[in-house]
Amino acid sequence: MLEKKEYLTLKENGAHELVIKKSRFICTMKRTESVEQAQEFIAEVNKKYRDATHNTFAYTIGLNNDQVKASDNGEPSGTAGIPELKALQLMNLKNVTAVVTRYFGGIKLGAGGLIRAYSNSVTQAAEAIGVVRCVLQQDISFNIAYNRIDEVHHYLETNNIFVANQEYATEVTITVSLDLNSIDKFEEDLTDLLAGKVQFNHQEKHFNEIPVKGFNFHEQ
Structure with a gap:
């Protein structure tokens, strides 16, 4: 399988509440990288809202949606967990668990109303919390003489290259993330800039998080 070079996920953990026809829908979301983490989070929310009418959930684990699961937790079949999972997948979010807690307000919503409520609860929670793009990058370090710092810095700034670290010794060691x-x-x-007098040290690959601006939460 090809190595995935970027993916979308939540900016941070959080929660958001909707009130629809007197029913409260509280969507609590968390970044989870394993089924075990997802299950622990679901148990925590169930405990917190143990008096709720329903604690439904959906999660997608793995950068290729390797593990997914949804639960209606007593709501009519297909009206809660699956709409939540579809909302996560439509937004293309990875490694996220959503638990939607419902406190029944006395007015029935019908199957269509429930599907919209649970789906919108997840979408609006993600919108309130925010999304980041995790991009696979590699750290590259190289040494330069002190008299070349200005022109190298100019190149890095002009090309919007992130400097992860800079150390000063007999030479300057610069580490960039690319x-x-x-x-x-x-x-x-x-190599051209420094007339061939540079060697590169390839370090570890890692995902860097970049905030997503103008993200369309409804049309991914």
Whole structure:
């Protein structure tokens, strides 16, 4: 399977409440990277809202939706957990668990109303919490002489390259974080800039989180 180079997930854990025809829908969401973490989170929310009418949930684990599960927790079949899961998948969120707690307000919503309520609860909670794009990057370090700092910094700033670390000794050691598809060009540019007098040390790959602006929560 190809290595996934980026994915979307929640900015942070959080919760959001809707009131629909006197019923309270509280969507609590958390970033979870394993089924065990998802199950622990679901148990925590169940305990917190043990007096609720329903504690429904959905989760998607893995960057390729390797593990997914949904529960209606007593609501009519297909009206809660599945709409929540579909909402997560439509937003293309990964490694997220959503628990939607309902306190019944005395007015029945019908199957269609429940589906919309549970789906919107997840979508609006994600919108309130925020989304980040996790991009797979690699740290590249290199040494330069002190008299080359200004021109190297100018190149890095002009190309919006993130400097992860900078150390000063007999030479300056700069570490940058780069998207995988931009490494070759970066190394070619620096080699030209420094007339071949540079060596690159490839360090670990890791996901960096970039806030997503203008994210359409309804049309992913």
